[in-house]
Amino acid sequence: MSALTPTPGQTVGPFYGYALPFPGDSVLSVQGAQGTIRLHGTVRDGAETPVQDAILELWQADENGDIVRETGSLKRDGHTFTGWGRAATDDDGHYTFSTRVPGPTEDGAPAFFAVLVFARGLLDKLHTRAYLPDDQTALAADPLLSSLPEDRRRTMIAEREPDGSLRFDVRLQGEGETVFLDFGRADRSAARR
Amino acid sequence: MTAEIAASHAAYAEARAAGAPEETATRRDFPPYRSSVLRHPTKDLRHTDPETIELWSPAFGHRDVHPLEADLTIQHNGEPLGERVVVTGKVLDGDGRPVRGQLVEIWQANSAGRYIHKRDQHPAPLDPNFTGVGRCITADDGTYRFTTIKPGPYPWKNHHNAWRPAHIHFSLFGTDFTQRMITQMYFPGDPLFALDPIYQSIVDQNARDRLVASYDHDVTTHEWATGYAWDIVLSGSGRTWMEPEGDDE
Numbered sequence: 207m208s209a210l211t212p213t214p215g216q217t218v219g220p221f222y223g224y225a226l227p228f229p230g231d232s233v234l235s236v237q238g239a240q241g242t243i244r245l246h247g248t249v250r251d252g253a254e255t256p257v258q259d260a261i262l263e264l265w266q267a268d269e270n271g272d273i274v275r276e277t278g279s280l281k282r283d284g285h286t287f288t289g290w291g292r293a294a295t296d297d298d299g300h301y302t303f304s305t306r307v308p309g310p311t312e313d314g315a316p317a318f319f320a321v322l323v324f325a326r327g328l329l330d331k332l333h334t335r336a337y338l339p340d341d342q343t344a345l346a347a348d349p350l351l352s353s354l355p356e357d358r359r360r361t362m363i364a365e366r367e368p369d370g371s372l373r374f375d376v377r378l379q380g381e382g383e384t385v386f387l388d389f390g391r392a393d394r395s396a397a398r399r
Numbered sequence: 400m401t402a403e404i405a406a407s408h409a410a411y412a413e414a415r416a417a418g419a420p421e422e423t424a425t426r427r428d429f430p431p432y433r434s435s436v437l438r439h440p441t442k443d444l445r446h447t448d449p450e451t452i453e454l455w456s457p458a459f460g461h462r463d464v465h466p467l468e469a470d471l472t473i474q475h476n477g478e479p480l481g482e483r484v485v486v487t488g489k490v491l492d493g494d495g496r497p498v499r500g501q502l503v504e505i506w507q508a509n510s511a512g513r514y515i516h517k518r519d520q521h522p523a524p525l526d527p528n529f530t531g532v533g534r535c536i537t538a539d540d541g542t543y544r545f546t547t548i549k550p551g552p553y554p555w556k557n558h559h560n561a562w563r564p565a566h567i568h569f570s571l572f573g574t575d576f577t578q579r580m581i582t583q584m585y586f587p588g589d590p591l592f593a594l595d596p597i598y599q600s601i602v603d604q605n606a607r608d609r610l611v612a613s614y615d616h617d618v619t620t621h622e623w624a625t626g627y628a629w630d631i632v633l634s635g636s637g638r639t640w641m642e643p644e645g646d647d648e
Binding site: 209210211212213214215216217218219220221222223224225226251252253255257263265266267273274275276277278279280281288289290308311312315318320322324325326327328329330331332333350353354358378379380383384385386387388389390 | 423424425426427429432434435436437438439440441442444445446447448449450451452453455456457458459460462463464491493494495502504505506508514515516517518519530531532534568570576577579580581582583597598600601605606607609610631632633634635637
């Protein structure tokens with residue numbers, strides 16, 4: 207058990223727009239550079255209405271599955287891959303990251319982007335994962351994904367589009383509601399690299 | 400509104416009396432906050448153990464944030480209007496370990512209760528000398544410190560005559576991405592607390608109190624600024640801490 211009780215979260219509210227976004231926030235890897243892909247999608251609420259005031263964060267390993275320890279996300283130099291980015295949704299509820307494909311951080315596990323969602327009306331953060339759709343064997347063997355019914359499992363797997371982009375829609379509520387995660391108190395014996 | 404909030408809290412008190420556990424977090428499903436109705440998940444969050452990527456956080460440093468970004472009163476040519484305050488405290492993990500070298504971001508309304516945001520239509524004056532955005536990197540002992548102006552309360556459209564208590568938005572990173580959080584810090588004794596569905600979406604009084612800073616006369620500086628202290632506790636770290644941080648870099 208934790209010795210201290212965590213401070214509660216609160217909604218990001220409607221007015222983060224001049225504070226949290228920054229130039230290059232969603233560009234982890236510049237367009238056109240080798241290995242750059244687009245990860246994008248739409249955030250919708252329980253009435254299927256696009257959420258125009260959500261902000262997503264992305265945190266990922268590099269192509270080899272290694273954790274990136276580079277600083278400089280807030281003042282990008284156009285070369286250094288930091289593994290972290292932030293993208294606000296637009297008036298269509300759409301967000302876009304320009305990034306690289308992560309490798310798996312565990313042997314044999316499917317690779318994923320860690321995704322965090324904040325929004326006006328959302329009283330506390332939500333964690334989810336956007337798994338890469340490519341490695342079917344690894345996806346099938348994943349304990350979390352296998353524990354989910356098919357219609358729920360699907361919400362955590364990004365879709366490959368004809369142009370190579372990855373599409374990951376977020377549904378806050380209702381049919382096709384995204385699976386959101388609770389990490390609780392992590393197992394202290396969890397393996398680390 | 401007051402009755403709706405009171406009903407939720409009464410139901411919680413009743414559940415507590417019947418042996419339900421203490422709620423320490425904010426409820427995502429809290430209908431008095433109207434915008435939450437269609438924006439909270441209806442299914443339980445899925446418990447899973449974090450994988451390696453989630454046991455690490457992005458790295459930030461002095462390349463990302465200039466030390467002067469922690470002073471919101473010097474970002475323009477003149478002094479902003481309002482009550483100058485220092486807000487300081489520590490960012491700790493669930494075991495009380497300081498979170499060092501991590502990014503803290505804040506944003507807030509000006510002293511008149513107006514944000515520099517195109518969607519803020521409150522007819523209170525903008526202050527040409529105040530933007531209301533600050534950043535800093537925590538010190539080795541987890542300390543953050545901002546100099547700013549005490550924000551004003553402001554009206555919003557949740558219900559008739561709705562006013563938010565004065566608050567500063569805080570965005571925090573821990574050592575693990577699982578600890579990432581955004582919250583709001585409030586000032587002690589605000590008469591609007593009881594009427595605010597966002598603050599009251601935390602149904603437990605002890606948990607609500609964790610968002611309220613204390614006036615701290617030791618932080619107050621002579622003829623310059625009043626001081627407030629507020630420590631932030633993130634959730635537990637899932638990493639094993641057998642070896643000091645520096646060994647894995």
